[in-house]
Amino acid sequence: xxxxxxxxxxxxxxxxxxxxxxxxxxxxxxxxxxxxxxxxxxxxxxxxxxxxxxxxxxxxxxxxxxxxxxxxxxxxxxxxxxxxxxxxxxxxxxxxxxxxxxxxxxxxxxxxxxxxxxxxxxxxxxxxxxxxxxxxxxxxxxxxxxxxxxxxxxxxxxxxxxxxxxxxxxxxxxxxxxxxxxxxxxxxxxxxxxxxxxxxxxxxxxxxxxxxxxxx
Numbered sequence: 765x766x767x768x769x770x771x772x773x774x775x776x777x778x779x780x781x782x783x784x785x786x787x788x789x790x791x792x793x794x795x796x797x798x799x800x801x802x803x804x805x806x807x808x809x810x811x812x813x814x815x816x817x818x819x820x821x822x823x824x825x826x827x828x829x830x831x832x833x834x835x836x837x838x839x840x841x842x843x844x845x846x847x848x849x850x851x852x853x854x855x856x857x858x859x860x861x862x863x864x865x866x867x868x869x870x871x872x873x874x875x876x877x878x879x880x881x882x883x884x885x886x887x888x889x890x891x892x893x894x895x896x897x898x899x900x901x902x903x904x905x906x907x908x909x910x911x912x913x914x915x916x917x918x919x920x921x922x923x924x925x926x927x928x929x930x931x932x933x934x935x936x937x938x939x940x941x942x943x944x945x946x947x948x949x950x951x952x953x954x955x956x957x958x959x960x961x962x963x964x965x966x967x968x969x970x971x972x973x974x975x976x977x978x979x980x
């Protein structure tokens with residue numbers, strides 16, 4: 765499935781007839797070298813990092829020497845040890861399925877682009893089920909979002925009621941605004957006001973220190 769939809773994306777983006785209008789296609793261009801150059805080592809790492817890591821793994825003599833006790837694999841659950849005895853076809857099966865997915869994507873979106881529409885028409889129920897992502901969003905909206913909206917509407921109606929102006933949550937907002945208006949008066953912008961506040965704070969701190977020392 766990953767190979768299928770990945771190559772479907774490649775075919776629909778970079779091959780076939782453009783789906784954009786002529787005005788948009790006039791501005792389509794290749795990325796500059798400053799963007800392409802970093803992609804080269806990233807692509808090489810994505811392709812060969814697993815192969816290099818596999819050889820490094822065996823150079824340090826397996827799991828115990830590599831992880832040095834940071835990860836412990838119990839003998840009863842050592843899946844890597846069980847991989848030694850699997851048949852050859854099992855190792856090639858993922859590659860074969862991936863190639864089948866690529867071939868199917870090429871057939872559907874390059875050779876016969878009419879097939880996806882025909883297939884969706886034949887299995888319309890399954891197509892709608894998958895198109896709506898198993899109707900998970902609809903179920904989530906029915907169970908949670910709709911109820912949250914209803915509670916929100918009740919809260920707004922309660923907040924707008926003339927008799928509830930001073931209650932929660934509107935009362936908290938009014939109180940916060942009143943406090944902010946009063947405390948903002950301390951921000952006068954005059955340097956001597958700030959110096960006075962600093963001096964007053966220093967006097968308070970010294971007073972507390974003296975009180976703590978003499979209190980002992």
